[in-house]
Amino acid sequence: MHMPSLRTKILPLVIFVLSLAVLPASPQEHKPAGHWMNASLSPDERAALVVKEMTLDEKISLLHGTGMVGLSPMSPLSVKSNGGAGYVVGIPRLGIPAIQISDAAYGVRQSGENGRYSTALPANVAGAASWDLDAAYEYGALIARELRAQGYNMSLGGGVNLTREPRNGRTFEYMGEDPILAGKMVGQVMRGEQAEHVIGDIKHYALNDQESGRNAVNVNIDKRSMRESDLLAFEIGLRESNAAAVMCSYNRVHGDYACDNQYLLTDVLKKDWNFKGFVVSDWQATHSTAKASAAGLDHEEPGEIFYGDAMKKAVESGKVPMAEVDDHVHRILRSMFASGVVDDPPQKSVVDVIGGFEVAQNIEEQSIVLLRNEHAQLPLDASRASSIAVIGAHSDVGMISGGGSAQVDPPGGNAIMPPGQGRTFWQAHIWFPTSPLKAIRAQAPHANVQYDPGTDAAAAVALAKKADVAIVFAYQWESEGMDLENLSLPERQDDLIAKVAAANPHTIVVLETGSPVTMPWADQVSGILEAWYGGSRGADAVARVLFGEVNPSAKLPITFPKSDADLPHPSIVKPPRKSTTNGGSDEWKIIAAGLPAFQITYDEGLKVGYKWYDAEHKQVLFPFGYGLSYTTYNYSDLKVTPGKSVRVSFKVTNTGNRAGAEVAEVYAALPQSAGEPAKRLVGWSKVKLNAGESKEVAIDVDPEYLSIFDVESNGWQLIPGSYELMVGGSSQSLPLKETVNLK
Numbered sequence: 001m002h003m004p005s006l007r008t009k010i011l012p013l014v015i016f017v018l019s020l021a022v023l024p025a026s027p028q029e030h031k032p033a034g035h036w037m038n039a040s041l042s043p044d045e046r047a048a049l050v051v052k053e054m055t056l057d058e059k060i061s062l063l064h065g066t067g068m069v070g071l072s073p074m075s076p077l078s079v080k081s082n083g084g085a086g087y088v089v090g091i092p093r094l095g096i097p098a099i100q101i102s103d104a105a106y107g108v109r110q111s112g113e114n115g116r117y118s119t120a121l122p123a124n125v126a127g128a129a130s131w132d133l134d135a136a137y138e139y140g141a142l143i144a145r146e147l148r149a150q151g152y153n154m155s156l157g158g159g160v161n162l163t164r165e166p167r168n169g170r171t172f173e174y175m176g177e178d179p180i181l182a183g184k185m186v187g188q189v190m191r192g193e194q195a196e197h198v199i200g201d202i203k204h205y206a207l208n209d210q211e212s213g214r215n216a217v218n219v220n221i222d223k224r225s226m227r228e229s230d231l232l233a234f235e236i237g238l239r240e241s242n243a244a245a246v247m248c249s250y251n252r253v254h255g256d257y258a259c260d261n262q263y264l265l266t267d268v269l270k271k272d273w274n275f276k277g278f279v280v281s282d283w284q285a286t287h288s289t290a291k292a293s294a295a296g297l298d299h300e301e302p303g304e305i306f307y308g309d310a311m312k313k314a315v316e317s318g319k320v321p322m323a324e325v326d327d328h329v330h331r332i333l334r335s336m337f338a339s340g341v342v343d344d345p346p347q348k349s350v351v352d353v354i355g356g357f358e359v360a361q362n363i364e365e366q367s368i369v370l371l372r373n374e375h376a377q378l379p380l381d382a383s384r385a386s387s388i389a390v391i392g393a394h395s396d397v398g399m400i401s402g403g404g405s406a407q408v409d410p411p412g413g414n415a416i417m418p419p420g421q422g423r424t425f426w427q428a429h430i431w432f433p434t435s436p437l438k439a440i441r442a443q444a445p446h447a448n449v450q451y452d453p454g455t456d457a458a459a460a461v462a463l464a465k466k467a468d469v470a471i472v473f474a475y476q477w478e479s480e481g482m483d484l485e486n487l488s489l490p491e492r493q494d495d496l497i498a499k500v501a502a503a504n505p506h507t508i509v510v511l512e513t514g515s516p517v518t519m520p521w522a523d524q525v526s527g528i529l530e531a532w533y534g535g536s537r538g539a540d541a542v543a544r545v546l547f548g549e550v551n552p553s554a555k556l557p558i559t560f561p562k563s564d565a566d567l568p569h570p571s572i573v574k575p576p577r578k579s580t581t582n583g584g585s586d587e588w589k590i591i592a593a594g595l596p597a598f599q600i601t602y603d604e605g606l607k608v609g610y611k612w613y614d615a616e617h618k619q620v621l622f623p624f625g626y627g628l629s630y631t632t633y634n635y636s637d638l639k640v641t642p643g644k645s646v647r648v649s650f651k652v653t654n655t656g657n658r659a660g661a662e663v664a665e666v667y668a669a670l671p672q673s674a675g676e677p678a679k680r681l682v683g684w685s686k687v688k689l690n691a692g693e694s695k696e697v698a699i700d701v702d703p704e705y706l707s708i709f710d711v712e713s714n715g716w717q718l719i720p721g722s723y724e725l726m727v728g729g730s731s732q733s734l735p736l737k738e739t740v741n742l743k
């Protein structure tokens with residue numbers, strides 16, 4: 001959540017003075033106590049022992065945060081916060097530490113204002129483009145190491161809302177349009193985080209698919225579609241990782257706010273999926289006490305409007321049963337034990353900056369998608385290009401990053417402002433100081449590499465005309481709290497690219513975007529790279545791909561349509577005026593009370609992303625799962641063996657003359673009677689192959705991935721009949737096919 005400047009200066013002082021009267025002189029947060037400290041007991045046994053010892057006040061203190069400046073009233077206890085988005089007091093007398101929570105989507109947030117350092121990884125959507133489970137694990141592990149070094153023990157990351165609406169301003173924070181890809185990738189990120197003893201959190205549950213009117217909107221969608229798409233991503237993510245926390249989202253679903261929603265929180269999450277962790281509300285997404293508690297919300301953030309005194313009164317008057325409170329508390333405590341934050345509390349320490357940069361660069365190198373490469377324009381040969389024009393998007397100094405609560409502060413400040421400007425501000429465009437110009441010069445030390453800002457197309461064209469190769473950097477910024485009007489590049493960049501391409505037949509476009517963009521010039525340029533938001537070392541990764549030190553291996557986790565008109569909805573539904581707030585000092589009260597609903601109906605249902613374009617027979621610009629390489633691959637020898645899980649085996653051969661890694665994708669078409677979209681991704685493997693090498697690949701397909709969700713019996717069902725399994729390098733290039741009967 002953003003923090004208006006309101007009260008920022010005076011409030012902390014007032015709180016500090018107040019706190020002196022409230023706090024014990026030297027609280028001992030981690031003092032061991034009781035036999036729940038016996039680590040050989042299970043997390044549930046340990047939690048149950050603690051709950052028995054707790055007073056009602058202590059229980060309630062675990063059910064809420066202590067406030068966030070400008071968002072809700074602040075508790076005097078908030079002075080002990082580590083400076084992150086949330087702080088939950090511990091129970092020192094029982095040896096239960098505080099929960100120090102930070103946003104950490106693609107790196108740890110708020111380092112600037114806290115005088116710390118954190119690495120920016122490539123945006124989450126980029127991570128998904130790697131299709132690399134090990135990279136995703138390392139993504140999470142790096143975030144967790146840096147959280148712990150800064151004194152945090154809980155992360156808010158793990159965004160996995162499916163891209164139903166690519167104009168959503170948070171598309172960069174999510175993992176694309178396919179539930180199995182997104183679910184498995186977010187699961188790995190969470191596994192990486194929790195292995196480092198940080199409480200992981202998956203968000204925003206559920207269907208918070210646009211930012212416009214997010215505190216008011218009511219989402220309508222049929223149950224089967226949500227279970228098979230949007231919710232499936234969460235289901236898989238949780239199953240793969242046992243992430244300890246789930247954040248319920250701002251919006252309403254079927255009439256109830258997500259954090260008041262019995263179906264989402266209890267029926268599905270806690271019963272059907274057997275989720276043992278706790279549900280935390282998004283910041284200011286709690287709207288009630290008894291209703292939310294009964295629906296399954298365990299913890300309110302950031303403050304205590306509904307889960308503080310109001311909860312105590314509700315318990316005392318019998319409106320909320322003590323057993324319900326005990327369950328909330330048990331879930332929080334068992335998550336703390338299970339994730340290791342009690343036995344191994346974080347120690348503030350030095351962040352491994354150099355190591356972080358290397359991980360960030362490595363992941364970006366696996367995430368850059370080569371979209372077009374006419375006449376093998378790429379990789380560039382440094383010994384042959386004597387002049388290179390580098391144009392646009394501040395590529396002399398930096399690369400853009402995604403904004404909002406995901407924002408990571410760059411060391412040295414924003415690259416397009418004087419250095420050292422300190423913290424970043426809500427929705428400022430933040431350019432990381434990773435210079436494509438410098439990185440290209442380093443790759444081609446003997447070439448004459450010149451820069452033009454691209455603000456005057458005529459000047460850019462003049463430079464491009466004189467050069468052997470023109471590389472145009474183009475960007476589309478996005479952030480929490482806004483949506484894109486459309487998928488076009490802003491600031492006349494389409495015009496710039498078209499003009500440069502007309503002037504130089506060797507024009508390469510490098511995109512820095514968080515969503516797909518339309519490309520009216522696509523046929524006129526010789527190369528296109530999608531670099532996403534590339535993180536702390538984006539420029540080095542891009543340059544290494546451009547010059548062939550890295551062979552691109554990423555594939556799109558999201559379809560790039562030809563035009564906005566091809567999307568399921570012509571435009572984002574905007575809230576009527578009464579469903580918005582004015583951002584004044586009473587905003588938190590208005591939001592807590594609940595804004596009048598407006599409706600969004602996802603009537604495309606199951607047809608999310610590629611499933612939509614398939615069904616509508618719409619040609620796309622670049623399909624889901626697509627991405628080129630500097631080598632070529634051949635697929636052969638498909639064998640499909642039905643069994644408990646269906647085994648799909650085949651051979652992939654690198655038929656070119658350089659080493660590479662191919663994401664081999666498996667799709668299934670279900671029997672017609674299932675009433676499903678034409679095909680769905682059911683598995684993949686990223687296969688490393690030397691030039692000329694072949695490998696056998698075997699993928700066991702989870703039967704759930706071949707099933708449909710049957711609403712009547714409330715369960716997954718494999719429809720007996722004939723299934724076509726298809727294998728290849730993109731959702732639209734599937735040379736191997738075999739049909740099997742499954743029962």
Ligand code: BGC
Nearest residue numbers: 001002085103156282283405
């Ligand atoms: C965002 C969450 C974030 C929280 C805390 C909210 O506005 O939706 O993703 O974790 O704020 O900053």
